[in-house]
Amino acid sequence: MLTKIVIVGVGLIGGSFALGLKAAGAVGHVVGLGRSAQALARARELGIIDEAAASPQDAMRGADLVLLAAPVAQTGPILASLLPYLEPQTIVTDAGSTKSDVVAAARAALGDRVNQFVPGHPIAGRESNGPDAAIPDLYRGKKTVLAPLPENTPEAIDKVAAAWRTCGAVIHRLTAEEHDKVFAAVSHLPHLLAYALVDDIANKPHADLLFQYAASGFRDFTRIAGSSPEMWRDISLANRDALLGELDAYLAQLTHLRARLAAGDGAALEATYANAQRARRAWNEAIEAAEKPLAPDQESGK
Numbered sequence: 157m158l159t160k161i162v163i164v165g166v167g168l169i170g171g172s173f174a175l176g177l178k179a180a181g182a183v184g185h186v187v188g189l190g191r192s193a194q195a196l197a198r199a200r201e202l203g204i205i206d207e208a209a210a211s212p213q214d215a216m217r218g219a220d221l222v223l224l225a226a227p228v229a230q231t232g233p234i235l236a237s238l239l240p241y242l243e244p245q246t247i248v249t250d251a252g253s254t255k256s257d258v259v260a261a262a263r264a265a266l267g268d269r270v271n272q273f274v275p276g277h278p279i280a281g282r283e284s285n286g287p288d289a290a291i292p293d294l295y296r297g298k299k300t301v302l303a304p305l306p307e308n309t310p311e312a313i314d315k316v317a318a319a320w321r322t323c324g325a326v327i328h329r330l331t332a333e334e335h336d337k338v339f340a341a342v343s344h345l346p347h348l349l350a351y352a353l354v355d356d357i358a359n360k361p362h363a364d365l366l367f368q369y370a371a372s373g374f375r376d377f378t379r380i381a382g383s384s385p386e387m388w389r390d391i392s393l394a395n396r397d398a399l400l401g402e403l404d405a406y407l408a409q410l411t412h413l414r415a416r417l418a419a420g421d422g423a424a425l426e427a428t429y430a431n432a433q434r435a436r437r438a439w440n441e442a443i444e445a446a447e448k449p450l451a452p453d454q455e456s457g458k
């Protein structure tokens with residue numbers, strides 16, 4: 157049971173964490189801290205937070221756990237603003253989609269108090285943003301990756317892991333470097349590609365005609381281009397090197413496919429499509445089995 161938690165950035169991710177803990181009856185008081193008074197007022201109206209803090213000092217008094225859920229470039233400034241009020245029992249974690257930059261920002265901002273910061277990343281989301289998008293079940297059956305620091309105590313890591321488990325998540329551990337390589341390939345590149353395709357079509361002179369006939373294939377491929385541009389700007393720049401590596405590999409694949417297409421090499425195209433179809437089906441089956449809702453007595457964290 158957490159007596160008091162603080163959510164810094166009460167949008168989709170922070171709001172869903174608060175709602176998940178509240179639904180489980182695992183938190184006494186939820187305080188929101190943010191840059192938009194309007195978003196905080198809305199979060200209060202929706203019952204996500206119990207109180208919008210007037211200042212970092214008010215927010216941090218007596219806090220058990222603090223979740224940073226703002227765009228990743230805000231991590232350093234936010235931690236610097238919290239540090240003067242960081243009490244010894246308070247553990248701070250984050251939900252940022254990149255980890256090496258977050259760890260570097262935490263070390264720079266917190267210095268020898270960095271042992272109180274446990275880096276994390278829930279592998280769940282959607283393309284809508286803000287408090288209205290928050291739902292209590294967002295993390296149910298999904299993974300949360302923790303990338304603990306050597307300075308973290310087992311108790312600090314357990315506190316963060318237990319909170320995510322209470323929201324229904326399954327805990328995985330990666331180093332920050334491993335994390336950023338993996339998510340460059342399976343999350344950051346797909347977002348860049350979806351944005352690129354929609355931007356390309358939107359800039360064509362006959363865009364209206366194209367959008368008029370775009371259907372479910374286009375919707376599935378581009379759903380994530382509806383995501384927050386600020387958030388994805390920060391993620392792209394924070395993980396630039398790994399993302400550039402994945403982009404180069406993808407460009408090579410496109411160049412290869414282009415050549416096969418130009419040569420009318422149907423067999424080569426079909427072989428690539430068949431390999432992708434096999435891999436996609438196997439992935440889908442595995443993920444659906446892993447995320448199947450558990451019976452209440454089998455749930456993690458209980």
Ligand SMILES: NC(=O)c1ccc[n+]([C@@H]2O[C@H](COP(=O)([O-])OP(=O)(O)OC[C@H]3O[C@@H](n4cnc5c(N)ncnc54)[C@H](O)[C@@H]3O)[C@@H](O)[C@H]2O)c1
Nearest residue numbers: 165167168169190191225226227228252253281282285286
């Ligand atoms: N959206 C996803 O699918 C997803 C999934 C996993 C992790 N994340 C990560 O979670 C974090 C939040 O994403 P989200 O989707 O909830 O975004 P969101 O836009 O819904 O919410 C972010 C909130 O942070 C606030 N904010 C911005 N700058 C701030 C600052 N300096 N101080 C305090 N509050 C500030 C905004 O006003 C907003 O309310 C990001 O770091 C993102 O990388 C997102």
Ligand SMILES: O=C(O)C(=O)C[C@]1(C(=O)O)C=C[C@@H](O)C=C1
Nearest residue numbers: 253278279280281282283343380
């Ligand atoms: O479902 C979505 O809309 C998402 O983009 C979620 C998604 C992803 O799968 O890429 C996005 C960013 C994260 O950090 C984790 C998950």
